[in-house]
Amino acid sequence: MTPSGPPPPALEMRGIVKRFGATEALAGVDFTLSGGEVHALLGENGAGKSTLMKILSGALHPDGGDMRLDGRPYHPSDPGVGRRGGVAMIYQELTLAPHLTVEENIALGREPHRRGFLRRTEVRRKIRETLDFLHHPEIDLDARIAALGMGARQIVEIARAIMDRSRILVMDEPTSSLTREDMDRLFQVIRKLREDGVGIVYISHFLEEVKEAADRFTVLRDGRVAGAGRIAETSLGDIIRLMVGREMNAFFPRTGRVSGDVLLSVEDMKGGAMALPVSFDLRRGEILGLAGLVGSGRTETLRTIFGLDPKEEGSVRFAGKHAPSGKPWARIEAGVGLLSEDRQGEGLALSLSIKDNLTLSRLRPYRRLGFLNDSLRRSAAAGWIDRLKIKSTGPESAAGGLSGGNQQKVALARLLHQEADVLLLDEPTRGVDVGSKSQIYSWMDRLAAEGKGLLFVSSYFPELLGVCDRIAVFHRGTLVAVRPADGWTEERLLAAATTGKAS
Numbered sequence: 001m002t003p004s005g006p007p008p009p010a011l012e013m014r015g016i017v018k019r020f021g022a023t024e025a026l027a028g029v030d031f032t033l034s035g036g037e038v039h040a041l042l043g044e045n046g047a048g049k050s051t052l053m054k055i056l057s058g059a060l061h062p063d064g065g066d067m068r069l070d071g072r073p074y075h076p077s078d079p080g081v082g083r084r085g086g087v088a089m090i091y092q093e094l095t096l097a098p099h100l101t102v103e104e105n106i107a108l109g110r111e112p113h114r115r116g117f118l119r120r121t122e123v124r125r126k127i128r129e130t131l132d133f134l135h136h137p138e139i140d141l142d143a144r145i146a147a148l149g150m151g152a153r154q155i156v157e158i159a160r161a162i163m164d165r166s167r168i169l170v171m172d173e174p175t176s177s178l179t180r181e182d183m184d185r186l187f188q189v190i191r192k193l194r195e196d197g198v199g200i201v202y203i204s205h206f207l208e209e210v211k212e213a214a215d216r217f218t219v220l221r222d223g224r225v226a227g228a229g230r231i232a233e234t235s236l237g238d239i240i241r242l243m244v245g246r247e248m249n250a251f252f253p254r255t256g257r258v259s260g261d262v263l264l265s266v267e268d269m270k271g272g273a274m275a276l277p278v279s280f281d282l283r284r285g286e287i288l289g290l291a292g293l294v295g296s297g298r299t300e301t302l303r304t305i306f307g308l309d310p311k312e313e314g315s316v317r318f319a320g321k322h323a324p325s326g327k328p329w330a331r332i333e334a335g336v337g338l339l340s341e342d343r344q345g346e347g348l349a350l351s352l353s354i355k356d357n358l359t360l361s362r363l364r365p366y367r368r369l370g371f372l373n374d375s376l377r378r379s380a381a382a383g384w385i386d387r388l389k390i391k392s393t394g395p396e397s398a399a400g401g402l403s404g405g406n407q408q409k410v411a412l413a414r415l416l417h418q419e420a421d422v423l424l425l426d427e428p429t430r431g432v433d434v435g436s437k438s439q440i441y442s443w444m445d446r447l448a449a450e451g452k453g454l455l456f457v458s459s460y461f462p463e464l465l466g467v468c469d470r471i472a473v474f475h476r477g478t479l480v481a482v483r484p485a486d487g488w489t490e491e492r493l494l495a496a497a498t499t500g501k502a503s
Contacts, residue, residue, distance in 0.1 A: 008071035010035040010199040011056070011168055017064030018051050025051045027223045028065070033168065033199040038190060040202045040210045040231065043220035043243055044433035046391050046403045049203055052220070053170050056201075057089050058082035069167070086167035090174055094157050098146035103127055105145055106160045130163045131155075133192075135185045150342075151182055151294055158186070162193070169193065170201040175209060180293065180494075187213055205433050206460070207236050219243055244435045252466030253445045259469065260284035262320070263453040264305070264422050269314035271304030275477025277314050282422065282453040287444060289464040289485070290457045292474030292497045298457045299341060301474075302424045305455075306338040307331045318422060332361055337420030339411050341427040341457070343404070347411045350400030354392060355381040357399050357410050362418045384413040389439065405436035412443065423447065426457045441467055461490045475500035 011033040018026040026048045033039045043049050054060040056067070058076030067074045069085060076082035079089070096105050107123045124141060131139055136155045145153060154174065161169060175183045190200060190213055202214050210217065211231055218228040219242040227242040264282040274297055282288050290298040303309040305316055307328045316323040324330040328338070340346040348357050359366065359377045366376045381395035388409045392402060399410055408428060415423055425444070429437045444454055444467060458464050464471050465485055472482040473496040481502035496502045 007035075008068070009033060010037075010070060012068040012071075013052070013056065013065065014067075015065040016052060016055060016062050016067075018048075018055060018060065019063050025223050026055075026062075029220065029223070029225055031218055031225075033201060035167070035197040035199050036194050037216065038194060038200045038202050038214045040204070040214035040217040041220070042203075042207075042210070042217055042239065043226070044405070044435045046406070047220040047243075047433070048223040049220055050172070050403070051223075053089065053172065053201065053203070056082070056168075056170065057087055083164075083166070087170070088161040088164070088166035088168070089170045089172070090157055090161045091172050094153055096145045096153055096157060099144065101142050101144055102139055102148075102156055103141040105156060106130070106163060108160075126163060127159065130159045133162075134159055134189055149295070155182070158189070162189075165196070166198065168199045168201070170203070172203045173205070174202075175204065175206065183209070205437070207239060207434075210239075211236065221245060240434055243433070244438075252463070253442050254467075255445055255449050257285045257445070257449040257469075259286045260451060263318070264455070265315075265317040265320075266301075266305065267315045267317075269301075269304060269316055270312050271300055271309040272312055273300045273309045274304060278479045279314075280472055280479065280482055282455055284421075284451045284453055285448050286470065287448050287454045287456055287468045288482075289468035289471040290455065290474060291459075291461065291464055291471055291493050294459065295476075296474035296497065297477040297479075298474050299426055300477075302338060302426050302455065302457060305331075306336060306424055308338070332418055332420070335419070335421040336424065337415035337418050337422070338424040339408075339415060339426060339428050341430065343407055343411060343430075344400075348399045348407055350398065352399060353381075353396045354385065354390070354399055354402075354410055355395040358384055358395075358414050358417050361414060380417070384417060388413050388443070405432045408432050408440070409436065412440065416443075416447075421452050423452060423454045425454060427459065428456070429458070429460070429463065437463075461493045464488075464493070465490065473497055473502065 009032045013029065013031040016026050016029045029048065029052055031052065041049050051060065055062050058079045058081050074085060076085060103124060106127050127141060131137055134155055139152055139155065145156065158174065174186060193200060202210065204210050214231045216230055217239065219226045219239065221243065261284055262281045263284045267279050268277040270277040278301055292298050300309060304311055307330065318334050318336065324334055344350060355377055358381045363372065366373045378395045385392060385395065390406050390409045392406065399407060402410065412428065429440055432440065448454055456468060465488060468485045470482055471485050471488050471493065473480040473493060475497055478500060480496045480500055492503055
């Protein structure tokens, strides 16, 4: 009797090739995943990670290569076939239907039925068990997705993916909208799934969390495998070098910038969505960071300054002058620009071109006798594409077809095109690869050196400490303290954000 060998990997992808016209997005990629393993798939935006996972799910078909699940050939014709084969996906940009309830979203496409009748009691029980497993029994099954916060929506997305206990689970930036508490709970869930033999592909630009969650890693660069190995045996510096192809010694660039006159003054300002009034100043040539947990009031502060949320009391002054009344258009005219944390919902018009996204908020330079000069707009957009190194096929490309990092560059380019003096940046590096982050940090430093003022919201303390001149910490709507960046540490920021007391 011949002894049996080791079991085959849960997933094998060999020599995967994918072309889009003349562009080779994947050039013979190998990737394996064992049952009970968390395998990090890393790389810059545009490296090929999403294309590889879309092929795994059945959303795209490869032009070459072979796939196997548990040693058996696997060729999904569509995502439904992939899901029935045991492959579940959690995408970075949530795929929930906002007008449907939590129950309807989780059960969509997998409703148990008998003789044409839905077995709703059974599906509600399974959903409730899944939410209990995720430590979120408080989520109302009858609540509409549109009424939930981003963190709760992320939990619903995860619940939908794991309800059927898939053999392979792909998590694409699963923590991008989660609080630290929810992240800890998610890592507990990942450990449980790993113990149950589930293979997890983990995609994230937060390398510290990758070190915490993953067993192995594979780095893609320009559609090829740049390196692979065990997480515990590889330094973050080595992983970054594989991702970007160069050293990252100057990750947080800081040129000689000097703070000048007060550019933005907020005095006892309270917006309709804010819990309490806040006061602070922002000077020319300064990057002021806003730290805090999700829901602490940072985003609400920026939205009130920009006029998206109504101001109920207090004052806002730009360069010593009271803020103009009205909506965001008046703020733009006053030299204020906002980069929203919700890149796809608010930050960009995804169906429109890069040219339109860049120029529609400031058309004055292209007006001639009541007509728009479209060639001038196209030329200006091409200039910004070149300056910010936006990977696209040109100004007429649809914004929705760009990678997340390049979409963020378009949103930032719009503010630069507006010639804004006050830049309100809400999580500008969320879901952005390491290389694009470095470029964004360089632009922020350059803008501050030019005398602009940047208000920078981030949940990632290392980048606040590396980029900012001063940092203000929020806790449950209260502005706890404002200090020079060198007066904070990660531990002190976390303590102030979680307790409301600055040490």
